Amino acid sequence: xxxxxxxxxxxxxxxxxxxxxxxxxxxxxxxxxxxxxxxxxxxxxxxxxxxxxxxxxxxxxxxxxxxxxxxxxxxxxxxxxxxxxxxxxxxxxxxxxxxxxxxxxxxxxxxxxxxxxxxxxxxxxxxxxxxxxxxxxxxxxxxxxxxxxxxxxxxxxxxxxxxxxxxxxxxxxxxxxxxxxxxxxxxxxxxxxxxxxxxxxxxxxxxxxxxxxxxxxxxxxxxxxxxxxxxxxxxxxxxxxxxxxxxxxxxxxxxxxxxxxxxxxxxxxxxxxxxxxxxxxxxxxxxxxxxxxxxxxxxxxxxxxxxxxxxxxxxxxxxxxxxxxxxxxxxxxxxxxxxxxxxxxxxxxxxxxxxxxxxxxxxxxxxxxxxxxxxxxxxxxxxxxxxxxxxxxxxxxxxxxxxxxxxxxxxxxxxxxxxxxxxxxxxxxxxxxxxxxxxxxxxxxxxxxxxxxxxxxxxxxxxxxxxxxxxxxxxxxxxxxxxxx
Numbered sequence: 293x294x295x296x297x298x299x300x301x302x303x304x305x306x307x308x309x310x311x312x313x314x315x316x317x318x319x320x321x322x323x324x325x326x327x328x329x330x331x332x333x334x335x336x337x338x339x340x341x342x343x344x345x346x347x348x349x350x351x352x353x354x355x356x357x358x359x360x361x362x363x364x365x366x367x368x369x370x371x372x373x374x375x376x377x378x379x380x381x382x383x384x385x386x387x388x389x390x391x392x393x394x395x396x397x398x399x400x401x402x403x404x405x406x407x408x409x410x411x412x413x414x415x416x417x418x419x420x421x422x423x424x425x426x427x428x429x430x431x432x433x434x435x436x437x438x439x440x441x442x443x444x445x446x447x448x449x450x451x452x453x454x455x456x457x458x459x460x461x462x463x464x465x466x467x468x469x470x471x472x473x474x475x476x477x478x479x480x481x482x483x484x485x486x487x488x489x490x491x492x493x494x495x496x497x498x499x500x501x502x503x504x505x506x507x508x509x510x511x512x513x514x515x516x517x518x519x520x521x522x523x524x525x526x527x528x529x530x531x532x533x534x535x536x537x538x539x540x541x542x543x544x545x546x547x548x549x550x551x552x553x554x555x556x557x558x559x560x561x562x563x564x565x566x567x568x569x570x571x572x573x574x575x576x577x578x579x580x581x582x583x584x585x586x587x588x589x590x591x592x593x594x595x596x597x598x599x600x601x602x603x604x605x606x607x608x609x610x611x612x613x614x615x616x617x618x619x620x621x622x623x624x625x626x627x628x629x630x631x632x633x634x635x636x637x638x639x640x641x642x643x644x645x646x647x648x649x650x651x652x653x654x655x656x657x658x659x660x661x662x663x664x665x666x667x668x669x670x671x672x673x674x675x676x677x678x679x680x681x682x683x684x685x686x687x688x689x690x691x692x693x694x695x696x697x698x699x700x701x702x703x704x705x706x707x708x709x710x711x712x713x714x715x716x717x718x719x720x721x722x723x724x725x726x727x728x729x730x731x732x733x734x735x736x737x738x739x740x741x742x743x744x745x746x747x748x749x750x751x752x753x754x755x756x757x758x759x760x761x762x763x764x765x766x767x768x769x770x771x772x773x774x775x776x777x
Contacts, residue, residue, distance in 0.1 A: 293742060294324045296369040296377040300347055300389050302333035306589070307383050307412055313480055314381070315339035317735030323742070326372035328365055330390075342368040346396075349389050350425070358395035365396065379406040379745045386442040388415045388422030391429045394441040404750050406448040408741065410475065411458065412586045416758075416765040418508070418775040420653030427655075439758035445471070447751040452741065454587040455609035461764045465756040471748075473741045476611065478734035479592045479725050481569055496524045499602070500575035502568065502590055503582070504531045505542045505558070507774050512686035513581035513604065513627060513678055515545060518554045519694050527554070527579075530561040530568055541683050548687060552694045572597060577710060579603045583679045583772045591618060592729065595721040600714055604679060616728055619717050622710045628675025629689050639676055642685060643667055646773045653777065654762060665768035682773035 295318065302308050312335060315325045319339070326340045327333075330348030333341050344364050346356040356364070369377050380400065385393055386409070401407065415423040431437035443465070451467060452475040453459050459474055499521070503509045511529070518527040533542050549556045561568050572578065578594035580603040588609050594601050595618065605623040631639060643666050647658050670680045678686065727733075 293379075293739075293746065294373040294375060294377050295326075295742065296365070296373070296380050297325055297327040298347065298365070298380060298382040299327065299329060299384070300349055300393075301331050302327065302329045302335055302338050302341060303331060304335055306586075308333075308335055310412075310477060311383060312338055313478055313731060313734065314738065317478070317731045318738060320732070321735045321739050323739065324373050326369055328368055340372060342372050344368055346392065347390060350391050353390060353392070356392060358392055359399050361392055361396035362399035366400070377405075379408060379742060381408045381410060381742075383410050384412050385409055386411060386415065387413055388419065388426045391426060394426075394430065398441060398444065401444055401446070401449065401753060404448070406450075406745050406748060406750075408450045408452055408473075408745050410452040411462075412454060414458070414761065414765060416654070416761050418584065418765075420650075420777065423654060435758060440755045443756035443758060443761075444753050445755050446753040447471075448745070448748045449753070450741070450745045450748070456611075457608040458586075461761055462756065464764065465758070465760040467756055470744075473744075475737060475741065476616075476729070477587050477589065478731050479589070479596050479729040480731050481593055481596050496526050497576040498526045498528060498574065499577045499579050500560070500572060501527070501529045501579045501581070502572050502594070503529060503580070504533050505529055505545070506533045506535065506538045507541055507683075508582055508584045508772075510581040510583050510604070510679055510774060511542070511545045512681075512683060512690060514579060515549055515552075515554055515556060516627075516678065516686075516690055516693065517579065517581070518549075518556050519552070519690065521555070525555060526557065528557045528560045528571075530559070530571060532559050544683065544687075548690070552690070554694075569597075572599060575599050577602050581679070582606070583774055585609055591620065592725065595718065596725050598718050598722065600710060600718060602710060616724075618721050618724060621713075621717060626672070626677040627679060628672065629678050631671060631674055631676050633689055633692055634676065634681075634685055638685075639670070640667065642682065642773060643670065643771070646682070646776045647768065647771060650771060650776045651766060654766060656762070656766065658768075662768040666771045669769040669771075679774070680772050682776070685773070 297311055297314060299307060299311050302311065311327055315327060318325050326342055328342055328344050328347060330345060330353065332343055345354050346361040346364060382397065385397060427433060427438050430441055445467065450471045450473060451462060452473045454477060459472060462472055501514050505511055533539060546558055560571055572594060578599050578601045580590040582604065585606055588606055591601055600622065601620060602622040605620060605625050611617055644663050647662055647666060651658055670676055678689065
């Protein structure tokens, strides 16, 4: 079997890592692959790569028509594989990073090519700028045209997703189960020692957030836990944001941490320092306070090194089957602070304004009950979930906690029981990861999906209902102000 993997770049990041692991896993099973990328790779072990400049992000790509890009992709794939691909495995084609790619894929679909579209992220999920750009440039403002380009449906077209939420949303948009696949990511950390934490002797405990400091990672909540932790506990993050647009909020959190004298060190991975894996292996606890993820490697990777995970649970992205479920005894579904600390009127105004901005960014208006529906999800028993608040409201809460330490009793202390039964939990989770999340299991799962795609019959092409996807992702109950521009 010959497979062409397609992504905008191999410059680093989560999708790049998955593309590289896919080539490695498929190679172990004797499947010939090539990765088509807009730029030469900068990552190690990128595998067999061919550069197609027209695949680059919109700001960098050369001018190229859809037909020209399709022809270039086919030529490079054929040259690398010794023949036409049996199928094309395309990553994040509908995200709006390249406004020619969906139409180029449409050209290949018209020629009868078979596809697996793997969606890691949706433009409908907190990326309104991407969505508007696609609607204007690709569809002349017509949503129906956009849906036809982004979500084609046909016998030889299959989709793969990372979590149960996306699986259900695509089903509800009209994709039948035979053409929809759940493909969880593997956990493949570079080896450090023997998978046992290596905290340095004599140092205070380190609670590490292995993340880039972008908005949805919810750094305000991480700082809150640092304010409540026992004296002497260290907190740290691994990296800062790469996107300049994220720097404003990030710099403010750094400034506030210094002003409040919180025990937090930012960007601990850097030149001359430990690598990401080395630092994670030294941590006593891995923390995640993110309010949104596509897959959630932060819930899995630390356990593989023997490091327990503490933080905000994202139940809709975690596997639900008992034989796949990681044990997360020290995670919470919400973190409530008293509504009275902010005032009900202030919270309602923030919800109303946030709802309006969120929906307007996608060309929609709030319904008469939308704000009420959001507040029902936000507030419970007099408490407001901290993760629903924006940076300004979170800072208000954080300043109050630091100024009046006695009020911290209203919030459960960080890691109060994390040492209880820790070894048994670590052992159980490591065993699960080694049996269900290995590269060998990943390759086997991909090959099974590929065989289904290859056996599919071609037929008439229509499309999924993109309005349903917007309805699901923009549901008021899902509103978090950290995801509103």
